Structure formats: structure tokens, C-alpha cells
Amino acid sequence: MTPAARRVLEAAARLFYERGIHAVGVDLIAAEAGVTKKTLYDRFGSKEQIVVEYLADRDERWRAFLAQCLDAAQPVSAARVLAVFDASRAWSAKNSSKGCSMVNAHAEISDPAHPAYPIITGQKEWMLALFTDLAGDIAPGGAVQLGRTLMLLHEGALVAHGLHIFPDPISHAREQAQTLLATTGGAAAKR
Amino acid sequence: MTPAARRVLEAAARLFYERGIHAVGVDLIAAEAGVTKKTLYDRFGSKEQIVVEYLADRDERWRAFLAQCLDAAQPVSAARVLAVFDASRAWSAKNSSKGCSMVNAHAEISDPAHPAYPIITGQKEWMLALFTDLAGDIAPGGAVQLGRTLMLLHEGALVAHGLHIFPDPISHAREQAQTLLATTGGAAAKR
DNA sequence: TCAGGAGTATACCGATCTGTATAGTGAGCC
DNA sequence: GGCTCACTATACAGATCGGTATACTCCTGA
Numbered sequence: 001m002t003p004a005a006r007r008v009l010e011a012a013a014r015l016f017y018e019r020g021i022h023a024v025g026v027d028l029i030a031a032e033a034g035v036t037k038k039t040l041y042d043r044f045g046s047k048e049q050i051v052v053e054y055l056a057d058r059d060e061r062w063r064a065f066l067a068q069c070l071d072a073a074q075p076v077s078a079a080r081v082l083a084v085f086d087a088s089r090a091w092s093a094k095n096s097s098k099g100c101s102m103v104n105a106h107a108e109i110s111d112p113a114h115p116a117y118p119i120i121t122g123q124k125e126w127m128l129a130l131f132t133d134l135a136g137d138i139a140p141g142g143a144v145q146l147g148r149t150l151m152l153l154h155e156g157a158l159v160a161h162g163l164h165i166f167p168d169p170i171s172h173a174r175e176q177a178q179t180l181l182a183t184t185g186g187a188a189a190k191r
Numbered sequence: 192m193t194p195a196a197r198r199v200l201e202a203a204a205r206l207f208y209e210r211g212i213h214a215v216g217v218d219l220i221a222a223e224a225g226v227t228k229k230t231l232y233d234r235f236g237s238k239e240q241i242v243v244e245y246l247a248d249r250d251e252r253w254r255a256f257l258a259q260c261l262d263a264a265q266p267v268s269a270a271r272v273l274a275v276f277d278a279s280r281a282w283s284a285k286n287s288s289k290g291c292s293m294v295n296a297h298a299e300i301s302d303p304a305h306p307a308y309p310i311i312t313g314q315k316e317w318m319l320a321l322f323t324d325l326a327g328d329i330a331p332g333g334a335v336q337l338g339r340t341l342m343l344l345h346e347g348a349l350v351a352h353g354l355h356i357f358p359d360p361i362s363h364a365r366e367q368a369q370t371l372l373a374t375t376g377g378a379a380a381k382r
Numbered sequence: 383t384c385a386g387g388a389g390t391a392t393a394c395c396g397a398t399c400t401g402t403a404t405a406g407t408g409a410g411c412c
Numbered sequence: 413g414g415c416t417c418a419c420t421a422t423a424c425a426g427a428t429c430g431g432t433a434t435a436c437t438c439c440t441g442a
Contacts, residue, residue, distance in 0.1 A: 020213060098301060099297070108298065145363075165342070195388070238431090390435100390436075390437070401424105407421100412413105
């Protein structure tokens with residue numbers, strides 16, 4: 001990726017997240033990136049493609065960040081679940097003051113045929129699979145159930161964080177997850 | 192409100208929710224409502240005002256629907272909490288296949304100075320107050336804590352419902368709320 | 383009867399939208 | 413020297429954006 005293309009993607013990412021995808025035009029993106037529209041179209045071909053790469057890049061970075069956080073966590077499933085919430089809190093503090101970018105993008109992209117759609121649903125499916133996987137070690141019989149509950153707590157926390165309805169909702173969700181794991185997993189949580 | 196104005200608001204509500212606010216122009220709204228732009232502007236004055244009335248109307252209808260559901264529920268706080276989830280499930284089934292309209296609008300309206308902003312945050316604050324109020328009867332010492340947890344479960348369920356990541360997330364959230372109330376409230380929940 | 387409100391039809395405004403065209407500059411590379 | 417690639421500058425296309433203007437019809441109520 002050329003330097004100009006990177007600047008375009010960075011400008012687009014910031015503008016799309018802060019103002020919304022449909023509210024931002026390519027002229028503004030080009031201007032903010034210090035690039036002409038010609039360059040922008042030479043590199044990306046269309047605004048839609050910039051949207052796709054914006055979401056794909058953000059998805060990739062989040063997964064890499066989370067993987068790094070999980071590597072640093074203890075190899076115990078209960079601790080790893082809590083590490084996911086810790087990762088979300090750290091990530092949201094500096095990247096997501098307006099809530100989850102995938103959820104926000106989903107509000108604007110309704111057509112399932114849109115090339116960005118699978119990126120959005122893909123991340124959520126991946127997160128659910130992660131929670132369910134970890135839940136399987138804690139409560140083998142109720143992995144699906146527990147995984148879904150963790151997913152709800154996590155998604156709710158991201159929304160609450162973006163809406164600023166009460167302070168530090170992600171930490172609150174983490175605590176709730178902790179007590180949930182303690183009561184659900186029992187001795188398995190301490191394995 | 193004149194018949195034409197009502198048709199405009201109905202068309203705008205449907206289009207805004209399904210396609211996003213910024214993605215829908217006034218020409219389309221007028222055409223779908225079977226109304227000229229002249230009439231539209233005579234009644235509402237601006238697109239922004241239509242957005243405000245769309246959200247205010249939806250907020251009002253949701254509160255009225257919820258109040259009706261709560262009136263039909265047993266006068267026991269634990270039952271009433273579950274009634275909120277039941278109301279959400281019924282409401283979402285026919286009005287919110289794409290998730291919470293307030294959350295979706297928040298993705299597009301970032302400016303706190305926008306006249307629609309207080310409607311969005313107002314509904315969420317009201318819901319949190321409702322949960323906290325009901326939680327106060329169940330666990331007087333931890334009303335704030337419990338209210339926030341219920342809020343997270345509820346918001347998470349709405350997001351999960353809109354994203355279709357697993358079937359019937361609102362019922363799942365309801366069940367989790369139920370076990371949460373049983374363990375937190377203890378005997379008080381059965382009062 | 384007639385005034386006024388609700389509505390239609392149509393044309394227009396300047397601005398902005400996504401996307402394309404032509405022309406040219408500068409650096410690195412064989 | 414020549415060639416390619418990344419990039420700039422500028423202008424423009426066709427469509428749509430929010431919003432306004434003029435001129436008209438229909439219906440209701442005093």
C-alpha cells in the first residue's frame with residue numbers, strides 16, 4: 001500500500017467512524033488525506049471499496065489486539081474471558097468512543113449483498129465462537145448458553161460505552177461476567 | 192397532524208430505519224408518501240425536523256407499548272423486569288428487525304448539539320432508570336448495580352437481535368435476567 | 383359566497399454526490 | 413537517456429442533495 005493510499009484509509013477510517021459512512025464524501029476524504037481524488041480512485045476504485053477496506057482493516061486490528069491480550073493472559077479459560085473484556089475496555093478507550101464500528105456500520109449498511117456485510121457479521125460470529133469456545137472449558141454442558149450470555153454482556157457494554165449512559169460499562173460487564181463464571185463454572189473455573 | 196403529514200412521517204420512519212437517515216433524501220420520502228416536496232416542507236420545515244419527529248414518535252410509541260405491557264404484568268418487580276424483556280421481544284419482532292432505532296440513529300448523529308440527540312440519550316437514560324427502579328425493590332442495596340446489569344443484558348440482546356447472530360437473543364437475555372434476579376434478590380424476588 | 387388551509391404539479395436554486403478526463407511533475411530504475 | 417509509477421492540479425460529467433418558488437385545484441366552514 002502506497003503512502004497516499006494509507007493516508008486515505010486513515011482519513012476515511014476516522015471520518016467514517018466519527019461522522020458516519022453516508023455522511024462523508026470522497027472529496028472530504030481526499031482533502032483530509034492531502035491527496036487528490038484522482039489518486040484516491042487510482043488506489044481504491046470506488047468509495048464502496050474504501051468502506052470495505054476500512055472495516056476489514058479495523059476488524060483485523062481488533063483481532064490482532066485481542067490475540068495479543070489473550071497471549072498475555074493466563075492460560076485459564078475463565079481468566080481469558082475476563083481478558084476479552086479487559087481488551088475491549090482498552091481498545092474502546094482509545095478507538096471506540098462512539099461504540100462498536102461494526103454495529104454502527106450495520107446501521108448504515110442494510111443490504112446483505114453489500115461487500116462489507118460479511119465483514120460485519122463475520123466479526124460478531126467470530127466473537128460469539130470465541131466466547132462459546134472459552135465457555136466450553138468452563139461449563140462443558142452449557143457452552144452455547146454461557147457463550148451467548150457473555151456475548152450479550154459484551155455487546156451491551158459496547159453500546160452502553162458508546163452512549164455514555166453510565167461510567168465504565170465495560171468494567172461493569174467484566175465484573176458480571178466474573179460472578180457469572182464463578183456460579184456457572186464452579187470448580188472448573190479455577191482449573 | 193394532517194393526513195399528508197402523517198403519510199410523510201410513516202414513510203420517513205420506514206425508510207430511515209431500513210436504509211439509514213443519511214441515505215434517504217427528502218425527494219424519496221415525498222414520493223413514497225405520495226406527497227409533493229412543497230407539502231412536506233409546509234408541514235415539517237426541514238429534513239432535520241422530520242428526523243426529530245421520527246425518533247420522538249418512535250420513542251413515544253415504545254414507551255406507551257411498554258407501559259401497557261407493564262400494566263398487564265403482575266405488580267411484582269421481578270415479574271415486571273421480565274415483562275420488559277417480553278415487551279422488547281414483541282416490539283422487536285414487528286418493529287425492529289435491524290436493532291434499536293435509537294442506537295442506529297446514534298451511529299449517524301454524532302453531534303450532541305443535534306436536536307435529535309436528547310431523544311436518543313433520553314430513552315436510554317429512561318430505560319436505565321426503569322431497570323434501576325425495579326432493581327431497587329428486588330435488591331435495595333445493589334439497585335444501581337443490578338439495574339446496570341439488566342441494562343447491559345437488554346441492550347446486548349437488542350444488538351444481537353439486529354445482527355441475527357443467534358436465534359431469539361431477547362428470550363435468552365430474559366432467561367439470564369431471571370436467574371440473575373433469583374440469585375441476587377433471593378426471597379425478595381418472590382415478594 | 384368566499385376566504386383560507388391542504389394539497390398537487392412543476393420548475394428551479396446552489397451545493398454536493400460519486401466518478402472520470404486531460405495534462406503534467408518528480409523520483410527511482412534499467 | 414528512456415520508462416514506469418506515484419502523485420498533483422484542475423475541470424467536468426450526470427445525478428442527487430436540501431430547500432424554494434410559482435401557479436393551480438379542492439374542500440370546508442363562517
